[in-house]
Amino acid sequence: MAGARSPYPGQVSSPIPDLAALQALGPLQQPSYPDRAAVDTAVSRLRTMPPLVFAGECDELTDKLAAVTRGDAFLLAGGDCAETFAGVTADNVRNKLRVLLQMAVVLTYAASVPVVKLGRLAGQYAKPRSSDTETRDGVTLPAYRGDAVNGYEFTPESRIPDPQRLLDVYHASAATLNLVRAFVTGGYADLRQVHTWNTDFVRSSAFGQRYEKMADEIERALTFMQAIGADPDEFHRVDFHSSHEALLLDYEHAMTRIDSRTERPYNVSGHMVWIGERTRQLEGAHVEYFRHIRNPIGCKLGPSATADDALALAAKLNPENQPGRLTFITRFGAERIRDGLPPLVEKVTAEGVQVAWVSDPMHGNTFEASTGYKTRRFDDVLDEIQGFFDVHRALGTVPGGMMVEMTGDDVTEIVGGGEEIDEARLAHRYESVVDPRLNRVQSLELAFLVAEMLRKA
Template sequence: MSVIPTLEQLHAIGAVQQPTYDDPAALADVVERLRKRPPLVFAGECDDLTSRLAAVSRGEAFLLQGGDCAETLADVGADNVSNKLRVLLQMAVVLTYAGSVPVVKLGRLAGQYAKPRSSDTETRDGVTLPAYRGDAVNGFEFTPESRIPDPNRLLDVYNASAATLNLVRAFVTGGYADLRQVHTWNTDFVRSSSAGQRYEALASEIDKALQFMKAIGVDAEELKRVDFHSSHEALLMEYEHALTRIDSRTGKQYNVSGHFVWIGERTRQIDGAHVEYFRSIANPIGCKLGPTATADDAIALAEKLNPENTPGRLTFITRFGADKIRDGLPNLVEKVTAAGLQVAWVCDPMHGNTFESSTGYKTRRFEDVVGEVQGFFDVHRALGTWPGGILVEMTGDDVTECIGGGEEIDEHRLAHRYESVVDPRLNRVQSLEMAFLVAEMLRRA
């Protein structure tokens, strides 16, 4: 690992997608306060995740990463966290049992408060204001006061992330994640859907297997809890840099704001500030690769971000779109594999399939999301490589943000309960449907 650059050096290199603050002194004060805060995660936990992702890169496990497109400070609470955790656990059970493969569970939570934007401004009815960049930067409300970047929000994000992680740890160690409670993760809403009914049938099969294990005297500790890690896009330099610590055991530098952090499609410039920062931390990291990424880009990024070629260190997260995945992905995978690079391949089927509906809502078709995952699996099957996982923007609530699925949500139903502040998410029924479909793909992988 290289020595971490200073904030000044990173900004001199060119840190893109950063907010412009009116008061540099206030920002500096917030950064210093964050530097004194306790870590949100620990180096040993990050190392544990690296070893689990190494299994993914070897084709011995599958990654399920899911959560909100953009977390909001107002939604931090036990119900919101338990709802998301419940759906992720349900999806993991389906993938593990029906797909017959260990599943690494990674939440897109406790830090996903900042979003890159295609434009610095937003115009409505002739009024132009700074774009909403996530609750870590400014407010969603379209007013001049709300849209001013406020550095104190970084402290709010730290506190919200700490609260979320405390809740997650309580849930996964306090019995909520006990596999023997598999039936209780369902709800009347889910039971009324075909995916929910299918889940109930699978849960009954699991019950019978657990009863057999109990009868022969097996009461494994692994049934009572799950290993669950946090992740987010490490976008804001001030926040991520302030939460970088040197581990006293190893002397390595870790980003202690999340176990797994990734570089976005808009910030993966090989000579940019984000890549320079990421190469200095010891966390397992990801990098998004979209339709403009070439095989040479991917190889250069791997050589810079993972020069020792450590398995589990680097995950490539591809986001092409359902209509481009079969054309764009093969060359990347083939050349990266031929170069002998140890990476895990994960599919983000969300960001390449977004469009605006006739009713004015930003949405995605469920069929396109599933179609991109199918293309991802088909490419890897043809090349003899391992389709390592999926990254899904989802929620534990019964929102209506994505079109299609078993509920047959159409464009006119989007208005019923559209709650996302940035990108549309799969609701809990669509998420469960997707898990069953991906499990079938895993059987054939």
């Protein structure tokens, strides 16, 4: 791998650095494994495993994200904050997929452009943490960093980083992708069926009637298509891609392959991978790794990011300025988005940088409830998306999409929404192991409300 060459003379490319070279850069947010030899064994095993995704699929997603960059498509990304091995069940995967498909139908109709569907799944098993340790009742242990690293149970044995879990991530991701592919090609994604689910939501929800007009419009459009005999394949199957934060360099480097068709390196653990807010240092190990792979990539930008930061990252991560290659995922918080985002968008646009702008309305709006639970307000999530649209509308640029943390289950982790979940109800069914997620009803409600924004954009 270290000796890979570019088949494109004159274009910017270089060999994938050795894992040791990346580690020498001092990558942040990595586990402190007690036995490096065991890590090396797990990594060596991963290098022999078949790809989870294929280079051609990644290239197809790059083309779709190029359309997002131009405003000819809209990106909907969603899934768990942190997947768990226990969550790899048919019911769990199906419920998540179902809600994402329901959201996509509403957004497609409102935007009048294709919606690119991207799951935050089949690899989202590691999370950066603000502290290396966690203290409960006077006992301090290593922080839980996701099932890819250690266990959630607060015991010394559980919290020891275990490299065997890297192999478990591979197998869990493979099982998840197998389920998703079976669902989206086996009739589960049929457009008429998905719309029927939305109609049931509108009719059965106590507050869903406010969305009845749009649901009726979609129904009339589908009836018209049926009447004229239109029945394209797109009505019965969908393209669905996977994504995750490529945080653990041991795993991501091991899952990097040279494509035999193009001789270019791809991360075959997911179609799209992204760099987090905590690991986007320009000279850091993550940026150094990401600039070599040919997947479409994302980079989170929070309140500390400047326009010059964004330009420098774009120059390093996408030196060829290829549309669809780079997505900036903004996470400012509802109170900061309208002031913080414009300088970045203005300067990046003025320099002619080809990038898709996508809103992450979740991570800048987290707080601790009076009951001790980590939560978010539905209204803050919605307001950040509205601010994102407002900024782009004012600047004449493209609001490319949104990435949300959500689940297909009826959890109680985010306050507000039509169900009027309050802080006292969080304890009813709080199941996330890291960050709070929109539940099924809140996710659908958000889709209808964002659809209204798209119609005005």
